[in-house]
Amino acid sequence: MAEFTLDCLGEACPIPLMKTEKKLEGLAVGDILIVSIDHSCAMKNIPEWARKQGHNVEIDEVDDGEWEVVIEKTK
């Protein structure tokens, strides 16, 4: 149940999604990954992808135009 972060600030789509896919692959079930993004379309495509995979996802708006996507790996 470890917590990991992934800094994707300043990265445009689809790079945040590609990096999230890669990073999540190496994590264990139950681990939490917090992805920092500031590209609004990543706020749509990362949660969409992660939910389709069956993971638990929450989005936090941390500042103007800045979000944290919190993903709990479930399988």
Next chain:
Amino acid sequence: MCAVKAFFDKLGKNETYVKIFKTPFTYLTGAILLSIFQVVSLGATGDPWGVSGTFANWGAWLYRLVGGNVDRWYYFSSAGAQAVLDRGFLNDPGTMRNLGIIFGALAAVLLASQFKIKKIKSKKQVVAAVVGGFLMGYGARLAYGCNIGALYSAIASLSLSGWAFAVFLFIGAFFGSKLLRKFFM
């Protein structure tokens, strides 16, 4: 001041406001709105919606501003292209549409309070943006349109050329994503 701040804090939490200005539209809503507005645009201007052709005209106007002349350039040599250039920047429907996109995007991001000036993370991003922008702009002129004029508007006008453009767009996107993986992952 406090009353103003309280008003906006309240407005920002208003359900309808959040639904319209903050939450992204679904792809379906976006598609329907795009379809409606491209019909309006076609009716109002007489030309199908295009984006990148106007940028070439902006370049020509800028060049004229510093004393250049594009009258003999093959791309601008037709009577139609000359007429558009002679009418000027402010009398061009394409200019209005593109300014509308730019200022509309700014208004949308401000209404959602999501405006942010993003940091440049690496020199690679600058190189990719410049090279990518050049290839997109140059390619769009060679193809007589970008993914709006040559794809979207062509298909909407029942032209086969739009579908041919789509095939090559996918081929380009395939190799583009390979490059992305190679240089940015």
